[in-house]
Amino acid sequence: MSINKDKPHILVLPEDDANRQIANGFIVYLPNSPLIQVLPVARGWKNVVKKFTNHYAFKMRQYPHRMIALLIDFDQDKDRLSYVKLQIPDDLEDRVFVLGVLSEPESLKRDIKKDFEKIGEALAKDCSDNTNELWGHDLLKHNKTELDRMILSVKPFLFN
Numbered sequence: 001m002s003i004n005k006d007k008p009h010i011l012v013l014p015e016d017d018a019n020r021q022i023a024n025g026f027i028v029y030l031p032n033s034p035l036i037q038v039l040p041v042a043r044g045w046k047n048v049v050k051k052f053t054n055h056y057a058f059k060m061r062q063y064p065h066r067m068i069a070l071l072i073d074f075d076q077d078k079d080r081l082s083y084v085k086l087q088i089p090d091d092l093e094d095r096v097f098v099l100g101v102l103s104e105p106e107s108l109k110r111d112i113k114k115d116f117e118k119i120g121e122a123l124a125k126d127c128s129d130n131t132n133e134l135w136g137h138d139l140l141k142h143n144k145t146e147l148d149r150m151i152l153s154v155k156p157f158l159f160n
Contacts, residue, residue: 003037008157010067012038013052015045018105018116019071025120029128030158045072045080049087052096060092067153072100074142081146097150102139111139127151 003009014020023038030036042048048070060066074080081098088096101108105116112134114122122134127147134140135147 003035005063006065007035008065008067008154009035009037010069010154010158011056012036012069012071013048013056014038014041014071015048015073015100016043016105017041018109019073019100021116022105022120022123023069023071025117025122026124027120028117029121029124035157045075045084048072049084053087053089057089057092060095067095067097067150069097069099069150072098073104074100074102076103081142094149095153097146097153099143099146099150102142108137108139112137127155 012023014023020038020041023036027036027038042051052068052070056068060068070084072080072084084098085093105119108119109116112119119134123140125131126133126135132141135143
């Protein structure tokens with residue numbers, strides 16, 4: 001089933017396979033999952049930025065209801081979010097969300113003893129239930145500002 005580009009929808013551009021699996025788990029939990037499309041793995045956070053700026057930014061201007069989540073590993077780099085956000089054109093910044101594990105998904109998986117898809121399901125449940133059980137974890141809590149922005153934008157059509 002393909003996404004209706006003229007209605008609100010969200011693309012997910014994952015850095016690696018672990019992030020892709022987390023995104024897939026998120027979708028499994030949602031009643032309106034046809035409104036989310038997980039894109040092919042970008043193979044590195046710099047490639048996420050490059051693919052977004054070189055391809056998806058242009059397409060987003062054609063489809064005003066399109067949003068995109070860039071799923072990256074922060075690799076303990078405090079400046080990574082600022083760097084990535086500087087690459088997002090001003091006219092699209094309200095529709096682009098940068099999220100990820102502070103280190104890497106494998107660390108979160110070891111820490112909470114869940115596979116990647118179950119992590120995604122737990123994150124979706126938190127969003128749906130307005131809780132921070134997993135989003136409040138030390139490796140995820142840095143996402144709060146981006147997550148709050150994203151929830152305001154997607155909750156009306158994803159979690160109804």
